[in-house]
Amino acid sequence: MARIPNVPNLITAWEKTNLAALADDPAMQPFIEFQKSVSSQKSETLGFAIGVRPEDILDVATGEAVAIWLPFEDPRRPYAVAVIVDIRGNEAQARGLLDQVDMDLKAAGATRQVTTWAKQEIRRYSLKPLPGQLKVDEVAITMNEQRLIATDRESVLVSLLESASGKDTQPKLELAADYIGVQEQTVSRVGESPDATVGLEWFARPIAMGRIVKEVTKIDRGRQVNIINLLERQGFDAVAAVGGRVTLGEGDFDLRHTGFIWAPPIPGEPERFRLAARMLRAINVPDQPIPAWVGPSIASYARINWELAKAFWYAETLVDDAVGEPLFQDLLDGIRDDQLGPQIDIAKDVIPNLGEHVIVLSDNVTPADLRSERMLVAIETTDAKTLRQVVRKTMEVDPDATIVPSPVAGVEVYRVLRTEEPIDFEAELFSDLGIEANEDAPAPLLNEWAITVLDNPDGQSAGGKTPGYLVFSSHPELMLETVERLSAANPQPSLDQTPEMILLREHLEALESEAAAQEGHAVVRMARTDLTLRAKYSLMREGKLRDSDSVMASLFRRIFISKDDEAEDLGTDKLPPFEQIQKYFRPAAGISQATPLGWTLDGFLLK
Template sequence: MKFRLTPLLGLLLSVLLVSSACAERPNAARIISDQTFAFLRVANTPDFIAKMEQTAIGKAANDPQMQPFVSGIWQTLKQSAANAEERSGITLEELLSIPQGELAAGVVAMQEGQPGVVIFCDLGEDTRVIERVVSLLETVAGNDGALIERSEFKGAEITLIRGNNGPLAISIHENVLLLSNRIEVLEDTLEHWSGDREDSLASDDRFSTIVSSSRGTKDEPAQLIWYVNPIDGLRAITKNQPGGSYVMGFLPVLGLDGVKAIGGSYIAATEDFDTIGHLHVMLERPRTGVIEMIALKNASTEPEGWVPEDVTNYMTSNWDVEKSYGALENLYDSIFGDGKLAEDIDRRINQRTGIDFKTEIIDNLEGKFTLVQWYEPPARINSQATFVAAKIKDRAMMQKTLDRIVESLPRLNDVVEKRNFGDATFYQANVADAPIPEDVPEDRRRRMETRRALRPEPCFGLIGDYLFFADRPGIVEHVTMTFGGDSPRLAEDLSFKLVLNKLQEHAGERKVAMVSFARPEESLRMVYELVQAESTKDFIGQRAEQNDFFKNLQGNLDANPLPDFNVISQYLAPSGAIMVDDETGLHWIGFSLKRDTE
């Protein structure tokens, strides 16, 4: 069987066959109530699949040299589903072919009882597969003792299955499958099927703000959107629950009631970009409590001199440390009493370590924070190493502070070793391992060795004018060699400069709170090498003896090995993201570049 990413890709022609009734129906956001506190919508499933095929991942999966491997994975899934297909008479391909237009789901707050979930799925002109699925569901539920009731509402037939796991209302109306755990929600959906309701989700200012700010760079509509109203959702979930009123009453104290809505979108295969993603956090003004602690400043777009060129992920942001700490102090003191934060820090930190936490650490932070991730060879499950750094004002002061902390805490002092490597001075955790007894069974020995190999080796210290924490010494050494000029730097990389220019175009005059950069090909390289590693083959082989899925996977991978890495990597291009702080809240936009493979 020729496989192109998913079986739905072979059914793209059905987009042209969707009935006019489906095409003219208002989208789900105009039908459901503004009491919906969670919502997800794919505008047109076949179109979305087609767009995904045009992305780098889609092109890589459809590459002739990748087809045997992808087909092998698909065959593994088919073999795993074979028993279910035989019992039901419905194939996996048929199930995946069901969505033929809009696919949406919403969670609605109710006056009484649990929230209602409603699912919309456009079926196109052919509803035979879903009718077989519904018939099978009724049969299985009936055999399990469920009550099945039928009714009619607004010209639509509704089947209500009252089973052990709660009710399920089903209706196929105008070639659209509707599912809900509350028949009231399904009837409300049918009541407003024309989309002319004044209290629809689409008319909600919070929802419309997120949708309008989550379009493509050339105003391309999003193929996928999502939306959450966290406060209304929490209120609906905790209603009539023990302690629910206490939880809701405590939110204003923390300032979390200022989170009005969260949402975003995904846009694939635009004119200029491979993919674009949006995330918008809508906030009340003025910000209070926890939200006030998010005191972001303009972020420098220039990578530090110690950031290696071959990083997989890089992210930096600038904070007003004094303002953030002040907001934390105000919040803490408002809950526990005036001056309580300073008192607790003095008792729990200062007196135990002999330092002045506020003066020596907080006041010594300049406000720039950076995260770097890098894959340390050889490939293994825990190859990804992380390095987090904060820029400081006075390195000598910070070094004295770290030394005093280590010396004053015997337990810490016993397990760390002070090291110097180039410009870096740091403490590395060393946990001694007891010898593995010789009479331990071989399979247990391997498990013990694997657990020890996966265990992190935390490090903390200073490099240049940065205080850092890392999860292993390898990345510290790599960063230090870069800082010393022995390895290429990210700041000199042409792909980073290209992404940075695109980011600056997106930002315009807005305040940039965060900048990030990623190399998906480096992340994929680790996965690629891991799949081919002997340790992975041993892992699959051990489980294949007792598990049919792994047995099938092993056979298909042996018969259809991965091609050379450059077959995949040629399609992948760097990506970047920014976060801006504006009058409505925080807005994140990320994109991946297009790579010309023609």
């Protein structure tokens, strides 16, 4: 569900935001006009083929507007969509909208039937199917002096009318325990300033919504693993709901989100999570400064606090379930005992030496090309020496691995470049999970990456073990930059000293209660969006974004794009050069705290 409490207030507040200024910039108008011309097709890709376009709703609404997606008993199209709009005082314009919809649908070959419910007229349109169109058979629309309702099924519309009249005995969302839980946890932390406008409220049940998204996006994996069913079997349905609210124009914030992931204890069960879902147990750690070894050119910084060793073992049932047989332990035994392999005992030498913190950095280089997006992941280890030996043994038997000259003596940096079709762990695992790579797509998740183990200059040795980081990078160049900084006695300047990060940290601290600050967070992320988006924007403008060599683009191609899919014309060639609009992209941050009932989900974009 997505709800705008008051559409006119939203429009007024939106016009004062930095994002609205971006949309109004003359340089953006060719792109904006193109988007308006194709808005009806875009709404259909969201399963929103109900005759009424989003901009129509904004035009006629005088109060709230609600859009809902819900499961529906129909094997061809197991979901339904509806929109409810407050039109009080604007009945004439709403009537004109219905007449325009009537003409548009009839022009597209639809036939209309008129029925009534409690003397209220219902227009039901039977749609003419088009090649490649979503399986939408009908559109049903009605209105009275209070509201306009549009749905893709007449039976859903009738149910909504019955509910509004008090005749429907079905359970109401506002009385559902998960909805109440999300609302209570969200509102209790909001603390909005008087100038804030609640622009949007949203709520979803992840498993049910995942199935709807799968249908809407037409993801058909054939005989491959049904990921949604797999996650449900493995206990991830413990995450019962998620929701939040977005405010506009609140103090220094262009946008602010306050939300909650609802995963409460299960009555009668000793634990909240079972099977693989136990890996969701994040831990809160008091916030710390960004390490000095993180350089000032980095675009985004994230710190994730997680019991990595436990999470690894919780994945066993997930892998075994996905392949339909006990495979997880066999994989570990095979790696340990393979005479032609590195003979690494992951259970003994790797997992027990993992810490509880992960740092994720991203940046990009210009001019933008398919390899501009760079990422680095530093996983805390309690025994850098042992992990260094593990990496060395693994790389020595990998024919695609070579040592890269390091700027620091004694630090071994390995570069892996897949020069031919690999038979690596990543490819095997994706194949076992039923996620086959396309014939025309590169098999590995990354064609090139780098790995090393570094001592942590801020860590304290214990029991003869030196703490450090197991470091992966999508680009050897970023790895070498990090090696040099992490090995320096006092690397200056650092990301933590940049004006944007100082500003973000100040606002994060101001939003937190004293108790929450002492408790800490499971996840903290800070980003300079003008840097995080510049390469993506340039590639999108050139129509090359989905061909990017970044980790996210590779994952997207694997999961969502078939080899026969053609790139859709999004009008991105009409976008202006990034430098013309860079000023509108402001710093942003997000935080999440683990609680006995779930996780907070908060963030903001500065003005």
